Structure formats: C-alpha cells, structure tokens
Amino acid sequence: MRIAALLVAAGSGSRFGAEIPKQFLTLAGQPVIRHAARALAAGATLLQPVGEAAAIAAALGEVAHLPPVPGGATRQESVRAGLEALVPHAPDIVLVHDAARPLIPPGTIPALLAALETAPGAIPALPVADTLKRVAGGTIAATVPREGLFRAQTPQAFRFVPLLAAHRAAGDAGDGAATDDAALLEAAGLAVAIVAGSEDNIKLTYPEDLMRLERALLGAMTPRVGTGFDVHAFGPDRKLFLCGIEIAHPRGLAGHSDADVGIHALCDAIYGALAEGDIGRHFPPSEANWKDADSARFLVHAAGRIAARGGVLANADVTLICERPKIGPHAPAMRARLAGLLGVAEGCVSVKATTTERLGFTGREEGIAAQAVATVLLPAGAVLPACG
Ligand code: CTP
Numbered sequence: 001m002r003i004a005a006l007l008v009a010a011g012s013g014s015r016f017g018a019e020i021p022k023q024f025l026t027l028a029g030q031p032v033i034r035h036a037a038r039a040l041a042a043g044a045t046l047l048q049p050v051g052e053a054a055a056i057a058a059a060l061g062e063v064a065h066l067p068p069v070p071g072g073a074t075r076q077e078s079v080r081a082g083l084e085a086l087v088p089h090a091p092d093i094v095l096v097h098d099a100a101r102p103l104i105p106p107g108t109i110p111a112l113l114a115a116l117e118t119a120p121g122a123i124p125a126l127p128v129a130d131t132l133k134r135v136a137g138g139t140i141a142a143t144v145p146r147e148g149l150f151r152a153q154t155p156q157a158f159r160f161v162p163l164l165a166a167h168r169a170a171g172d173a174g175d176g177a178a179t180d181d182a183a184l185l186e187a188a189g190l191a192v193a194i195v196a197g198s199e200d201n202i203k204l205t206y207p208e209d210l211m212r213l214e215r216a217l218l219g220a221m222t223p224r225v226g227t228g229f230d231v232h233a234f235g236p237d238r239k240l241f242l243c244g245i246e247i248a249h250p251r252g253l254a255g256h257s258d259a260d261v262g263i264h265a266l267c268d269a270i271y272g273a274l275a276e277g278d279i280g281r282h283f284p285p286s287e288a289n290w291k292d293a294d295s296a297r298f299l300v301h302a303a304g305r306i307a308a309r310g311g312v313l314a315n316a317d318v319t320l321i322c323e324r325p326k327i328g329p330h331a332p333a334m335r336a337r338l339a340g341l342l343g344v345a346e347g348c349v350s351v352k353a354t355t356t357e358r359l360g361f362t363g364r365e366e367g368i369a370a371q372a373v374a375t376v377l378l379p380a381g382a383v384l385p386a387c388g
C-alpha cells in the first residue's frame with residue numbers, strides 16, 4: 001500500500017498577521033510546518049509539500065520530502081497542484097494535511113487508514129459542544145441546531161484516484177473554493193467517514209493559538225537533564241576561546257581542537273541529556289579532522305541531535321572556573337553566541353564564572369575548568385524506548 005502525504009503550506013496567514021506565513025514561525029524550537037511533517041513522514045512513504053520551495057526546504061530540515069510544488073490562490077487550488085504532482089508516484093492513498101496544524105495526535109493516522117477500508121474518504125472531526133448562533137450586524141439572527149454538526153480537522157485521508165477525480169472535476173472554484181477536501185468527495189456523492197478528532201489538533205490561525213499549541217506540545221514532553229565537565233591546561237602559542245568568543249589574554253588553552261572548554265562542557269551536557277555518549281564519541285580526538293577545529297561546529301551538532309529527536313532545549317547553564325581572564329565583561333557576548341549556535345533565545349542560555357579562591361590548578365592558573373547543565377524536552381515516544 002503506497003501512502004502519500006500532501007502538506008499544504010502555500011497560505012499567507014493573513015488572519016495571523018505575522019511578517020512571515022504562520023507555518024514558518026517557530027513553535028517549541030522548530031518551524032511549525034516541521035512538526036506536522038515529522039508525524040506525516042512516520043505514517044506515509046512519500047511527503048509532497050506545496051508552497052514556496054526554498055522556505056519549505058529550509059523549514060523541513062532533515063525530514064525527507066519530494067520537491068515542493070507551488071500552490072494556488074486558494075487552498076483547493078494548492079491541494080490540486082499537490083495531487084497532480086503525486087500522479088507519477090501513483091499512490092493508493094493520500095493524506096491531505098494543513099501545515100498550520102502542527103499537532104497530529106498519534107492515533108489519528110492509523111484510525112483514518114482503518115476507516116479507508118470501507119469508505120473512499122475519512123476525516124478526523126469533533127462534535128460541536130457549544131450552542132451555535134448566526135450573527136448579523138452584531139446581534140443574533142438565529143440559533144443553529146448543533147445536532148449532528150462536527151468540526152472537521154486534517155489530516156484527511158482518501159483513496160487517491162477518487163480524490164484526484166473530484167478535484168479535477170471541481171476545477172478552480174475561485175471564491176467558492178472548498179476549505180477542505182472531504183467537501184469535494186461529498187459533492188461527488190462519495191462516502192466520507194468520521195474518526196475521532198482531538199482538541200489538541202489546533203489549527204494555527206490567530207496569535208493566541210501559538211500559546212495553546214506550545215502548551216499542548218511541551219506538556220506532552222519529558223524533561224531530561226544532562227551535565228558536562230571539562231578541563232584544558234594553558235599551553236604555549238595558543239589563542240583563548242571561551243564559549244565561542246575569542247578573548248584577548250596572554251595565554252590560550254591547549255587541546256586538539258580550539259580547546260573551548262565552555263563549549264565542550266555544554267556539548268557533553270546536551271549529549272548527556274539525550275543519553276547519546278559524549279563529545280569524544282561524536283568527534284574522536286584521534287581523527288585529524290578535528291585538529292584546531294572551531295568548537296562551534298560541535299555545539300551545532302549537539303543542537304542538531306536535539307532536533308533529530310524532535311526535542312527542544314529548555315535551558316543551558318555554563319560555569320567557567322578560572323582566576324583570569326575575568327569572565328563578567330564577556331558573558332553577554334558568550335550567551336548571545338551560544339544561543340545563536342543552539343538556535344534558541346538568549347534567555348535560554350546562562351554563562352557565569354567563579355574562581356577557586358586561588359586553590360588547586362585553576363587557582364594556580366594552570367588551566368581552566370568548565371561545567372554545564374542542560375535541560376532538554378523530548379517527546380514521550382522518543383524517551384520511552386531510550387529509557388528502555
Ligand atoms: N493554504 C494553501 N494555499 C492557499 C491557502 C491556504 O496551501 N492558497 C494552506 C495554508 O498554508 C494552511 C492550510 O492551507 O496550511 C489551511 O489554511 P488557513 O489556515 O486558512 O491558512 P492561511 O490561508 O495561510 O491563513 P489565512 O486564511 O488567515 O490567510
């Protein structure tokens with residue numbers, strides 16, 4: 001059974017009113033569209049995005065997908081464009097999903113596929129609970145009976161051939177375009193089944209939806225804490241790099257890479273939170289590649305591992321332990337640099353320092369030590385197998 005997923009992302013987000021279309025905003029550390037793309041990629045063999053190609057490719061990151069195709073003036077036209085692009089792949093089933101709905105509950109796709117065994121279309125929907133009013137000019141014109149009324153969500157699942165035929169028959173409907181795909185099957189007289197929708201499957205429409213989605217997404221994640229510790233000795237003819245910043249100082253730290261002890265401790269904290277070993281496992285000192293390497297790339301790798309697990313860095317805190325240089329004046333630049341490398345807000349990163357009252361190797365200024373702690377939020381499904 002070939003299952004394709006169509007991810008429509010050609011809208012402009014006019015009701016949301018941000019500077020960029022809402023599907024490219026950041027939600028829980030990742031672009032909105034990537035959340036849905038991951039869930040679809042897990043349930044389908046092909047992922048066809050519709051919309052602006054460069055923006056989509058950047059936002060989807062590591063999620064495998066077909067080349068995006070341009071959308072149309074309406075959602076209906078955008079879906080049609082995506083369906084036509086899928087024709088050469090001849091899928092049996094297509095899941096059509098709004099990029100603006102980042103939270104596809106785990107049971108939804110299996111329920112839709114099961115429903116397709118007896119109907120050509122199936123959608124997740126929720127019964128309307130509130131009393132409905134038709135309003136004209138600020139006053140109520142009528143009460144609309146809510147019996148039998150449901151709110152339609154996506155992904156909507158269809159056998160590919162009848163959906164394509166329904167879209168081709170509908171053509172470009174302009175102002176009368178359908179706002180979902182079930183409507184086209186209904187118009188063609190074909191049965192569309194209902195499976196249980198979810199209140200968490202929120203369509204990002206207005207700014208306040210971003211907060212509701214963040215609560216729903218982060219509330220379903222598990223916090224994981226990791227610690228890191230590193231020491232480098234001062235050595236001859238070296239520049240000093242700390243937390244991604246070059247610091248003017250008479251001596252620099254010796255090491256295989258640029259010896260940025262702060263970044264190394266932070267990387268280990270992140271790998272620790274993920275239970276993915278340590279910096280030496282990912283970048284063995286035995287490999288010549290990493291000689292004098294800019295440690296920034298190690299931190300970008302660690303951040304990439306969080307993203308690959310569908311996680312989010314909640315916060316990181318680095319403590320540098322040395323008599324000199326004095327860290328305070330450099331701390332704001334260090335925070336900004338680390339946050340930039342990690343792709344998080346500066347408020348998520350702390351850099352501070354302490355001396356050891358002239359005691360021990362740091363007190364004698366033989367080297368610098370660093371310790372770090374990081375909190376990573378991981379989706380429950382990614383945590384349970386890892387925790388065994
Ligand atoms: N969409 C699309 N092509 C369009 C219009 C909408 O691909 N011409 C997509 C949107 O990107 C979104 C989904 O269809 O993922 C649902 O549409 P909606 O929530 O209405 O998004 P926008 O049209 O972008 O928002 P607005 O109506 O507020 O402008």
Ligand code: MG
Nearest residue numbers: 011012013075
């Ligand atoms: Mg719209």
